Amino acid sequence: MSGWLAIAGLGPGDAALVTPEVQAALDAATDVIGYIPYVARVAPRPGLTLHPSDNRVEMDRARHALELAQGGARVVVVSSGDPGVFAMAAAVFEALEDAPAWQSLDIRVLPGITAMLAAAARAGAPLGHDFCAINLSDNLKPWDLIERRLRLAAEADFAMAFYNPRSKSRPQGFQRALEILRDACGPERLITFARAVSTPDERLTTVTLAEASPEMADMRTVVLVGNSTTRRVGRFVYSPRCVEAGGAG
Protein backbone atom coordinates (compact mmCIF):
# COMPACT_ATOMS: atom_id res chain seq x y z
CA MET A 1 0.00 0.00 0.00
CA SER A 2 1.40 3.31 -1.09
CA GLY A 3 0.85 6.32 1.14
CA TRP A 4 0.83 9.98 0.21
CA LEU A 5 0.63 13.37 1.83
CA ALA A 6 -1.36 16.33 0.48
CA ILE A 7 -1.03 19.71 2.18
CA ALA A 8 -4.29 21.34 1.23
CA GLY A 9 -5.93 24.74 1.50
CA LEU A 10 -9.62 24.81 2.44
CA GLY A 11 -10.10 28.45 1.45
CA PRO A 12 -11.52 31.09 3.78
CA GLY A 13 -14.62 29.19 4.97
CA ASP A 14 -17.34 28.79 2.35
CA ALA A 15 -17.49 25.28 0.83
CA ALA A 16 -18.04 26.96 -2.58
CA LEU A 17 -14.44 28.22 -2.32
CA VAL A 18 -12.89 24.76 -1.86
CA THR A 19 -11.29 23.66 -5.14
CA PRO A 20 -12.34 20.36 -6.73
CA GLU A 21 -8.69 19.28 -6.44
CA VAL A 22 -8.75 19.65 -2.66
CA GLN A 23 -12.17 18.00 -2.40
CA ALA A 24 -10.87 15.01 -4.40
CA ALA A 25 -7.91 14.65 -2.02
CA LEU A 26 -10.25 14.75 0.99
CA ASP A 27 -12.50 12.15 -0.67
CA ALA A 28 -9.52 9.81 -1.19
CA ALA A 29 -7.90 10.34 2.22
CA THR A 30 -7.65 7.91 5.11
CA ASP A 31 -6.47 10.60 7.56
CA VAL A 32 -7.04 14.34 7.92
CA ILE A 33 -4.76 16.33 10.20
CA GLY A 34 -4.96 19.97 11.26
CA TYR A 35 -5.94 22.68 13.69
CA ILE A 36 -9.29 21.91 15.36
CA PRO A 37 -11.53 24.46 13.56
CA TYR A 38 -10.14 23.51 10.14
CA VAL A 39 -10.55 19.74 10.66
CA ALA A 40 -14.11 20.53 11.78
CA ARG A 41 -14.80 21.73 8.22
CA VAL A 42 -14.17 18.22 6.82
CA ALA A 43 -17.22 15.93 6.66
CA PRO A 44 -16.70 12.69 8.65
CA ARG A 45 -17.22 9.41 6.81
CA PRO A 46 -16.42 5.71 7.35
CA GLY A 47 -12.76 5.00 6.60
CA LEU A 48 -11.62 8.53 7.39
CA THR A 49 -9.85 9.30 10.67
CA LEU A 50 -9.88 12.94 11.74
CA HIS A 51 -6.91 14.16 13.82
CA PRO A 52 -7.73 17.63 15.16
CA SER A 53 -4.98 19.28 17.17
CA ASP A 54 -4.48 22.51 19.06
CA ASN A 55 -2.82 25.63 17.73
CA ARG A 56 0.96 26.08 17.97
CA VAL A 57 1.79 22.40 17.56
CA GLU A 58 2.56 22.75 13.85
CA MET A 59 5.79 20.74 13.98
CA ASP A 60 4.21 17.82 15.88
CA ARG A 61 1.37 17.83 13.39
CA ALA A 62 3.76 17.86 10.41
CA ARG A 63 5.79 14.93 11.78
CA HIS A 64 2.62 12.99 12.55
CA ALA A 65 1.40 13.48 8.99
CA LEU A 66 4.71 12.34 7.50
CA GLU A 67 4.80 9.27 9.77
CA LEU A 68 1.30 8.24 8.77
CA ALA A 69 2.04 8.68 5.06
CA GLN A 70 5.30 6.74 5.44
CA GLY A 71 3.23 3.94 6.96
CA GLY A 72 0.95 3.79 3.91
CA ALA A 73 -1.85 6.20 4.86
CA ARG A 74 -3.36 8.73 2.47
CA VAL A 75 -3.01 11.88 4.51
CA VAL A 76 -4.38 15.39 4.01
CA VAL A 77 -3.00 18.17 6.20
CA VAL A 78 -5.58 20.95 6.10
CA SER A 79 -5.00 24.66 6.45
CA SER A 80 -7.43 27.51 6.15
CA GLY A 81 -6.87 29.63 3.04
CA ASP A 82 -3.78 28.57 1.09
CA PRO A 83 -1.36 26.13 2.75
CA GLY A 84 1.66 28.06 1.45
CA VAL A 85 0.69 31.43 2.96
CA PHE A 86 1.45 31.54 6.70
CA ALA A 87 0.14 28.00 7.08
CA MET A 88 1.15 24.34 7.23
CA ALA A 89 3.21 23.81 4.06
CA ALA A 90 6.37 25.46 5.43
CA ALA A 91 6.03 23.47 8.67
CA VAL A 92 5.90 20.19 6.75
CA PHE A 93 9.02 21.09 4.77
CA GLU A 94 10.75 22.02 8.01
CA ALA A 95 9.93 18.57 9.39
CA LEU A 96 11.11 17.03 6.13
CA GLU A 97 14.46 18.77 6.47
CA ASP A 98 15.07 16.92 9.73
CA ALA A 99 14.11 13.54 8.26
CA PRO A 100 15.76 12.83 4.88
CA ALA A 101 14.27 9.32 4.84
CA TRP A 102 10.85 10.89 4.26
CA GLN A 103 11.95 13.04 1.32
CA SER A 104 11.05 10.40 -1.27
CA LEU A 105 7.42 10.32 -0.09
CA ASP A 106 4.64 11.37 -2.49
CA ILE A 107 4.03 14.91 -1.19
CA ARG A 108 1.88 17.52 -2.92
CA VAL A 109 0.80 21.02 -1.96
CA LEU A 110 -2.75 21.85 -3.11
CA PRO A 111 -3.38 25.59 -3.31
CA GLY A 112 -6.46 27.31 -1.88
CA ILE A 113 -8.11 30.73 -1.84
CA THR A 114 -6.02 32.65 0.67
CA ALA A 115 -7.71 35.07 3.08
CA MET A 116 -6.29 38.27 1.57
CA LEU A 117 -7.63 37.45 -1.90
CA ALA A 118 -11.07 36.50 -0.58
CA ALA A 119 -11.09 39.77 1.38
CA ALA A 120 -9.84 41.80 -1.58
CA ALA A 121 -12.55 40.31 -3.79
CA ARG A 122 -15.22 41.32 -1.29
CA ALA A 123 -13.85 44.84 -0.97
CA GLY A 124 -13.37 45.37 -4.73
CA ALA A 125 -9.77 45.28 -5.96
CA PRO A 126 -7.52 46.89 -3.34
CA LEU A 127 -4.66 44.53 -4.32
CA GLY A 128 -5.06 45.32 -8.03
CA HIS A 129 -1.55 46.80 -8.18
CA ASP A 130 1.80 45.62 -6.69
CA PHE A 131 1.34 44.50 -3.07
CA CYS A 132 2.90 42.63 -0.17
CA ALA A 133 1.69 40.19 2.48
CA ILE A 134 3.04 40.42 6.02
CA ASN A 135 2.31 38.22 9.02
CA LEU A 136 2.06 40.68 11.92
CA SER A 137 2.50 37.97 14.55
CA ASP A 138 5.86 38.12 16.29
CA ASN A 139 5.72 34.49 17.43
CA LEU A 140 8.21 33.43 14.78
CA LYS A 141 10.17 36.60 14.03
CA PRO A 142 11.38 39.66 15.93
CA TRP A 143 9.03 42.66 16.11
CA ASP A 144 11.81 44.94 14.84
CA LEU A 145 11.78 43.10 11.53
CA ILE A 146 8.02 43.62 11.21
CA GLU A 147 8.45 47.37 11.80
CA ARG A 148 11.23 47.55 9.23
CA ARG A 149 9.13 45.72 6.65
CA LEU A 150 6.17 48.03 7.24
CA ARG A 151 8.32 51.11 6.64
CA LEU A 152 9.94 49.67 3.51
CA ALA A 153 6.58 48.48 2.14
CA ALA A 154 5.20 52.00 2.62
CA GLU A 155 8.26 53.49 0.94
CA ALA A 156 7.76 51.09 -2.01
CA ASP A 157 4.11 52.23 -2.14
CA PHE A 158 2.90 48.64 -2.02
CA ALA A 159 -0.68 47.89 -1.11
CA MET A 160 -0.40 45.62 1.93
CA ALA A 161 -2.21 42.63 3.40
CA PHE A 162 -1.70 41.75 7.06
CA TYR A 163 -2.34 38.28 8.48
CA ASN A 164 -2.67 37.74 12.25
CA PRO A 165 -2.90 41.46 12.91
CA ARG A 166 -3.39 41.06 16.66
CA SER A 167 -0.93 38.77 18.35
CA LYS A 168 -1.97 37.56 21.80
CA SER A 169 1.63 37.62 22.93
CA ARG A 170 1.96 41.30 22.01
CA PRO A 171 -1.38 43.09 22.22
CA GLN A 172 0.26 46.47 21.54
CA GLY A 173 1.80 45.32 18.27
CA PHE A 174 -1.06 46.25 15.98
CA GLN A 175 -1.47 49.67 17.57
CA ARG A 176 2.23 50.28 16.88
CA ALA A 177 1.75 49.05 13.29
CA LEU A 178 -1.08 51.55 12.78
CA GLU A 179 1.12 54.36 14.14
CA ILE A 180 3.92 53.45 11.73
CA LEU A 181 1.48 53.33 8.81
CA ARG A 182 -0.09 56.70 9.70
CA ASP A 183 3.38 58.18 9.88
CA ALA A 184 4.55 56.60 6.61
CA CYS A 185 1.35 56.75 4.51
CA GLY A 186 -0.55 59.73 5.94
CA PRO A 187 -3.94 59.81 7.67
CA GLU A 188 -6.10 59.62 4.52
CA ARG A 189 -4.82 56.21 3.33
CA LEU A 190 -7.64 53.63 3.10
CA ILE A 191 -7.58 50.53 5.31
CA THR A 192 -10.04 47.62 5.13
CA PHE A 193 -10.76 45.27 8.02
CA ALA A 194 -12.13 42.01 6.61
CA ARG A 195 -13.33 39.58 9.25
CA ALA A 196 -14.24 35.94 8.59
CA VAL A 197 -14.91 36.51 4.90
CA SER A 198 -17.32 34.01 3.31
CA THR A 199 -18.62 32.81 6.71
CA PRO A 200 -21.82 33.83 8.54
CA ASP A 201 -19.60 36.08 10.73
CA GLU A 202 -18.32 38.09 7.77
CA ARG A 203 -17.86 41.81 8.40
CA LEU A 204 -16.12 44.33 6.17
CA THR A 205 -15.18 47.86 7.21
CA THR A 206 -13.18 50.40 5.23
CA VAL A 207 -11.96 53.55 6.95
CA THR A 208 -9.01 55.93 6.69
CA LEU A 209 -5.88 55.33 8.75
CA ALA A 210 -6.91 58.37 10.84
CA GLU A 211 -10.14 56.55 11.75
CA ALA A 212 -8.59 53.10 12.27
CA SER A 213 -8.19 51.66 15.77
CA PRO A 214 -6.62 48.39 16.93
CA GLU A 215 -9.86 46.82 18.17
CA MET A 216 -11.22 46.85 14.60
CA ALA A 217 -9.10 43.69 14.10
CA ASP A 218 -9.06 40.34 15.84
CA MET A 219 -7.49 36.95 15.06
CA ARG A 220 -10.13 36.26 12.37
CA THR A 221 -9.42 39.51 10.54
CA VAL A 222 -7.27 40.16 7.52
CA VAL A 223 -6.29 43.80 7.12
CA LEU A 224 -5.75 45.42 3.71
CA VAL A 225 -4.03 48.79 3.33
CA GLY A 226 -4.20 50.59 0.02
CA ASN A 227 -1.34 52.23 -1.86
CA SER A 228 -1.18 55.98 -2.53
CA THR A 229 -3.69 55.73 -5.40
CA THR A 230 -6.23 53.36 -3.80
CA ARG A 231 -9.69 54.92 -3.71
CA ARG A 232 -13.39 54.31 -3.35
CA VAL A 233 -15.80 53.87 -6.21
CA GLY A 234 -19.38 53.42 -5.07
CA ARG A 235 -19.36 50.75 -2.34
CA PHE A 236 -16.02 49.34 -3.53
CA VAL A 237 -12.33 50.05 -2.90
CA TYR A 238 -9.78 49.57 -5.66
CA SER A 239 -6.20 50.25 -6.67
CA PRO A 240 -5.93 51.49 -10.27
CA ARG A 241 -3.72 49.41 -12.56
CA CYS A 242 -2.00 52.49 -13.89
CA VAL A 243 0.56 54.65 -12.08
CA GLU A 244 1.84 57.77 -13.84
CA ALA A 245 5.53 58.57 -13.90
CA GLY A 246 6.35 60.34 -10.65
CA GLY A 247 2.89 59.55 -9.35
CA ALA A 248 3.72 57.04 -6.64
CA GLY A 249 6.13 57.87 -3.91
Next chain:
Amino acid sequence: MSGWLAIAGLGPGDAALVTPEVQAALDAATDVIGYIPYVARVAPRPGLTLHPSDNRVEMDRARHALELAQGGARVVVVSSGDPGVFAMAAAVFEALEDAPAWQSLDIRVLPGITAMLAAAARAGAPLGHDFCAINLSDNLKPWDLIERRLRLAAEADFAMAFYNPRSKSRPQGFQRALEILRDACGPERLITFARAVSTPDERLTTVTLAEASPEMADMRTVVLVGNSTTRRVGRFVYSPRCVEAGGAG
Protein backbone atom coordinates in the same frame (compact mmCIF):
# COMPACT_ATOMS: atom_id res chain seq x y z
CA MET B 1 -35.17 40.98 -15.67
CA SER B 2 -32.34 41.71 -13.30
CA GLY B 3 -28.79 41.63 -14.60
CA TRP B 4 -25.58 41.11 -12.71
CA LEU B 5 -21.87 41.14 -13.25
CA ALA B 6 -19.40 38.66 -11.76
CA ILE B 7 -15.67 39.24 -12.22
CA ALA B 8 -14.32 35.72 -11.85
CA GLY B 9 -10.96 34.00 -11.59
CA LEU B 10 -10.53 30.75 -13.55
CA GLY B 11 -7.35 29.77 -11.72
CA PRO B 12 -4.10 28.87 -13.50
CA GLY B 13 -5.50 26.41 -16.05
CA ASP B 14 -6.60 23.06 -14.60
CA ALA B 15 -10.40 22.74 -14.28
CA ALA B 16 -9.81 21.11 -10.86
CA LEU B 17 -8.60 24.53 -9.66
CA VAL B 18 -11.80 26.39 -10.62
CA THR B 19 -13.86 27.03 -7.48
CA PRO B 20 -17.47 25.80 -7.32
CA GLU B 21 -18.47 29.46 -6.79
CA VAL B 22 -16.99 30.46 -10.15
CA GLN B 23 -18.43 27.38 -11.87
CA ALA B 24 -21.90 28.25 -10.54
CA ALA B 25 -21.60 31.79 -11.92
CA LEU B 26 -20.56 30.42 -15.34
CA ASP B 27 -23.49 27.98 -15.26
CA ALA B 28 -25.93 30.83 -14.58
CA ALA B 29 -24.43 33.33 -17.04
CA THR B 30 -25.90 34.58 -20.30
CA ASP B 31 -22.63 36.22 -21.39
CA VAL B 32 -18.94 35.54 -20.80
CA ILE B 33 -16.41 38.23 -21.61
CA GLY B 34 -12.62 38.10 -21.57
CA TYR B 35 -9.29 37.68 -23.28
CA ILE B 36 -9.45 35.02 -26.04
CA PRO B 37 -7.52 32.18 -24.31
CA TYR B 38 -9.48 32.59 -21.07
CA VAL B 39 -12.90 32.60 -22.75
CA ALA B 40 -11.74 29.47 -24.61
CA ARG B 41 -11.64 27.70 -21.22
CA VAL B 42 -15.42 28.14 -20.78
CA ALA B 43 -17.58 25.34 -22.21
CA PRO B 44 -20.07 26.64 -24.81
CA ARG B 45 -23.76 25.85 -24.25
CA PRO B 46 -27.13 27.02 -25.57
CA GLY B 47 -28.12 30.33 -24.01
CA LEU B 48 -24.53 31.40 -23.37
CA THR B 49 -22.86 33.98 -25.59
CA LEU B 50 -19.07 34.03 -25.52
CA HIS B 51 -17.35 37.38 -26.15
CA PRO B 52 -13.63 36.74 -26.63
CA SER B 53 -11.51 39.83 -27.16
CA ASP B 54 -7.87 40.63 -27.77
CA ASN B 55 -5.31 41.62 -25.17
CA ARG B 56 -4.91 45.28 -24.14
CA VAL B 57 -8.56 46.20 -24.58
CA GLU B 58 -9.34 45.82 -20.88
CA MET B 59 -11.31 49.07 -20.61
CA ASP B 60 -13.48 48.34 -23.66
CA ARG B 61 -14.16 44.89 -22.26
CA ALA B 62 -15.06 46.30 -18.83
CA ARG B 63 -17.49 48.83 -20.30
CA HIS B 64 -19.05 46.19 -22.53
CA ALA B 65 -19.63 43.94 -19.50
CA LEU B 66 -21.23 46.77 -17.50
CA GLU B 67 -23.48 47.72 -20.43
CA LEU B 68 -24.68 44.15 -20.86
CA ALA B 69 -25.39 43.75 -17.13
CA GLN B 70 -27.20 47.11 -17.09
CA GLY B 71 -29.37 45.76 -19.92
CA GLY B 72 -30.35 42.72 -17.85
CA ALA B 73 -27.73 40.16 -18.84
CA ARG B 74 -26.00 37.84 -16.36
CA VAL B 75 -22.39 38.56 -17.22
CA VAL B 76 -19.17 36.86 -16.14
CA VAL B 77 -15.89 38.61 -16.92
CA VAL B 78 -13.22 35.93 -16.78
CA SER B 79 -9.58 36.33 -15.84
CA SER B 80 -6.90 33.72 -15.47
CA GLY B 81 -5.81 33.20 -11.86
CA ASP B 82 -7.47 35.66 -9.47
CA PRO B 83 -9.36 38.63 -10.97
CA GLY B 84 -7.96 40.99 -8.32
CA VAL B 85 -4.27 40.29 -9.01
CA PHE B 86 -3.07 42.10 -12.15
CA ALA B 87 -6.31 41.19 -13.90
CA MET B 88 -9.79 42.44 -14.82
CA ALA B 89 -11.28 43.54 -11.48
CA ALA B 90 -9.36 46.82 -11.30
CA ALA B 91 -10.28 47.58 -14.93
CA VAL B 92 -14.00 47.13 -14.18
CA PHE B 93 -13.79 49.47 -11.18
CA GLU B 94 -11.97 52.01 -13.34
CA ALA B 95 -14.83 51.84 -15.84
CA LEU B 96 -17.31 52.14 -12.98
CA GLU B 97 -15.61 55.32 -11.79
CA ASP B 98 -16.42 56.97 -15.11
CA ALA B 99 -20.06 55.85 -15.04
CA PRO B 100 -21.77 56.51 -11.70
CA ALA B 101 -25.11 55.31 -13.13
CA TRP B 102 -23.72 51.77 -13.15
CA GLN B 103 -22.56 51.81 -9.53
CA SER B 104 -25.82 50.39 -8.20
CA LEU B 105 -25.49 47.26 -10.38
CA ASP B 106 -25.14 43.86 -8.72
CA ILE B 107 -21.36 43.42 -9.04
CA ARG B 108 -19.34 40.68 -7.36
CA VAL B 109 -15.69 39.68 -7.53
CA LEU B 110 -15.17 35.90 -7.31
CA PRO B 111 -11.63 34.97 -6.21
CA GLY B 112 -9.52 32.33 -7.93
CA ILE B 113 -6.20 30.53 -7.48
CA THR B 114 -3.66 33.12 -8.57
CA ALA B 115 -0.61 32.03 -10.56
CA MET B 116 1.97 32.74 -7.84
CA LEU B 117 0.20 30.51 -5.33
CA ALA B 118 -0.25 27.67 -7.82
CA ALA B 119 3.45 28.00 -8.67
CA ALA B 120 4.50 28.17 -5.01
CA ALA B 121 2.46 25.04 -4.23
CA ARG B 122 4.20 23.16 -7.02
CA ALA B 123 7.65 24.31 -5.87
CA GLY B 124 7.03 23.65 -2.16
CA ALA B 125 6.50 26.72 0.01
CA PRO B 126 8.76 29.54 -1.22
CA LEU B 127 6.15 32.13 -0.18
CA GLY B 128 5.81 30.63 3.32
CA HIS B 129 7.09 33.83 4.93
CA ASP B 130 6.35 37.53 4.21
CA PHE B 131 6.36 38.22 0.47
CA CYS B 132 5.43 40.69 -2.26
CA ALA B 133 3.90 40.48 -5.72
CA ILE B 134 5.16 42.78 -8.47
CA ASN B 135 3.96 43.10 -12.06
CA LEU B 136 7.19 43.55 -14.06
CA SER B 137 5.38 44.92 -17.11
CA ASP B 138 5.96 48.62 -17.65
CA ASN B 139 2.85 49.07 -19.79
CA LEU B 140 1.00 50.76 -16.93
CA LYS B 141 3.75 52.17 -14.75
CA PRO B 142 7.22 53.66 -15.22
CA TRP B 143 10.16 51.27 -15.21
CA ASP B 144 11.92 53.39 -12.56
CA LEU B 145 9.17 52.53 -10.09
CA ILE B 146 9.65 48.81 -10.78
CA GLU B 147 13.39 49.12 -10.09
CA ARG B 148 12.74 51.02 -6.88
CA ARG B 149 10.27 48.39 -5.69
CA LEU B 150 12.71 45.58 -6.45
CA ARG B 151 15.41 47.25 -4.35
CA LEU B 152 13.08 47.99 -1.44
CA ALA B 153 11.61 44.47 -1.54
CA ALA B 154 15.14 43.04 -1.37
CA GLU B 155 16.00 45.37 1.50
CA ALA B 156 12.86 44.20 3.35
CA ASP B 157 13.97 40.60 2.70
CA PHE B 158 10.60 39.73 1.18
CA ALA B 159 10.23 36.64 -0.93
CA MET B 160 8.97 37.94 -4.28
CA ALA B 161 6.60 36.85 -7.02
CA PHE B 162 6.83 38.48 -10.44
CA TYR B 163 3.97 38.51 -12.94
CA ASN B 164 4.57 39.32 -16.63
CA PRO B 165 8.34 39.05 -16.21
CA ARG B 166 9.07 39.72 -19.89
CA SER B 167 7.33 42.70 -21.36
CA LYS B 168 7.23 42.82 -25.15
CA SER B 169 7.55 46.58 -25.09
CA ARG B 170 10.79 46.37 -23.08
CA PRO B 171 12.63 43.10 -23.76
CA GLN B 172 15.62 44.21 -21.65
CA GLY B 173 13.51 44.81 -18.53
CA PHE B 174 13.77 41.34 -17.05
CA GLN B 175 17.51 41.19 -17.62
CA ARG B 176 17.80 44.47 -15.72
CA ALA B 177 15.58 43.06 -12.94
CA LEU B 178 17.87 40.04 -12.60
CA GLU B 179 20.91 42.34 -12.37
CA ILE B 180 19.28 44.36 -9.60
CA LEU B 181 18.35 41.19 -7.72
CA ARG B 182 21.85 39.72 -8.03
CA ASP B 183 23.25 42.98 -6.72
CA ALA B 184 20.75 43.26 -3.84
CA CYS B 185 20.33 39.58 -2.86
CA GLY B 186 23.63 37.97 -3.85
CA PRO B 187 24.29 35.24 -6.43
CA GLU B 188 23.22 32.29 -4.26
CA ARG B 189 19.59 33.39 -3.79
CA LEU B 190 17.12 30.83 -5.18
CA ILE B 191 14.81 31.73 -8.07
CA THR B 192 12.04 29.54 -9.48
CA PHE B 193 10.66 29.87 -13.01
CA ALA B 194 7.17 28.38 -13.08
CA ARG B 195 5.66 28.15 -16.54
CA ALA B 196 2.01 27.35 -17.27
CA VAL B 197 1.46 25.61 -13.94
CA SER B 198 -1.35 23.01 -13.93
CA THR B 199 -1.46 22.84 -17.75
CA PRO B 200 0.14 20.26 -20.09
CA ASP B 201 2.88 22.84 -20.78
CA GLU B 202 3.90 23.09 -17.12
CA ARG B 203 7.62 23.42 -16.47
CA LEU B 204 9.34 24.28 -13.19
CA THR B 205 13.00 25.23 -12.85
CA THR B 206 14.78 26.39 -9.71
CA VAL B 207 18.28 27.82 -9.98
CA THR B 208 20.42 30.40 -8.18
CA LEU B 209 20.39 34.03 -9.29
CA ALA B 210 23.92 33.44 -10.61
CA GLU B 211 22.54 30.76 -12.92
CA ALA B 212 19.36 32.63 -13.94
CA SER B 213 19.02 34.11 -17.42
CA PRO B 214 16.22 36.18 -18.97
CA GLU B 215 15.15 33.57 -21.51
CA MET B 216 14.15 31.23 -18.67
CA ALA B 217 10.94 33.31 -18.50
CA ASP B 218 8.26 34.09 -21.04
CA MET B 219 4.75 35.60 -20.85
CA ARG B 220 3.33 32.35 -19.39
CA THR B 221 5.91 32.26 -16.57
CA VAL B 222 5.58 33.40 -12.98
CA VAL B 223 8.91 33.96 -11.27
CA LEU B 224 9.42 33.39 -7.54
CA VAL B 225 12.49 34.67 -5.71
CA GLY B 226 13.23 33.42 -2.22
CA ASN B 227 14.17 35.49 0.81
CA SER B 228 17.55 35.17 2.55
CA THR B 229 16.49 31.97 4.36
CA THR B 230 14.77 30.17 1.45
CA ARG B 231 16.37 26.80 0.79
CA ARG B 232 15.96 23.42 -0.85
CA VAL B 233 14.74 20.31 0.94
CA GLY B 234 14.74 17.24 -1.31
CA ARG B 235 13.00 18.26 -4.57
CA PHE B 236 11.23 21.20 -2.88
CA VAL B 237 12.02 24.84 -2.15
CA TYR B 238 10.68 26.51 0.97
CA SER B 239 10.95 29.59 3.16
CA PRO B 240 11.06 28.72 6.87
CA ARG B 241 8.34 30.28 9.00
CA CYS B 242 10.83 31.34 11.62
CA VAL B 243 13.38 34.16 11.37
CA GLU B 244 15.80 34.67 14.27
CA ALA B 245 16.46 38.12 15.66
CA GLY B 246 19.10 39.72 13.45
CA GLY B 247 18.78 36.85 11.01
CA ALA B 248 17.20 38.62 8.08
CA GLY B 249 18.75 41.67 6.54
